[in-house]
Amino acid sequence: MRTVITIDDELHRRAKAYAARQGTTLAALVSEALRARRARPPAGPRPAVELPTFEGQGLAPGVSLDDMSTVYDRMDGLR
Numbered sequence: 402m403r404t405v406i407t408i409d410d411e412l413h414r415r416a417k418a419y420a421a422r423q424g425t426t427l428a429a430l431v432s433e434a435l436r437a438r439r440a441r442p443p444a445g446p447r448p449a450v451e452l453p454t455f456e457g458q459g460l461a462p463g464v465s466l467d468d469m470s471t472v473y474d475r476m477d478g479l480r
């Protein structure tokens with residue numbers, strides 16, 4: 402099967418040179434790399450991240466998460 406892929410110019414140059422040193426083609430090298438990647442077991446689920454929570458009364462008056470400038474102003478002590 403013929404497939405077109407787009408890769409970085411430097412990676413293409415290095416991969417082609419590597420394939421030549423190994424006595425193979427770039428297509429064979431890409432196929433081998435894809436087979437190796439597919440054969441690797443999945444990484445599995447990432448550990449859960451526990452985010453800190455704080456008690457309070459919600460957003461301060463005049464602060465809107467729809468307008469982040471109000472948040473930045475409050476952080477900078479402008480309001």
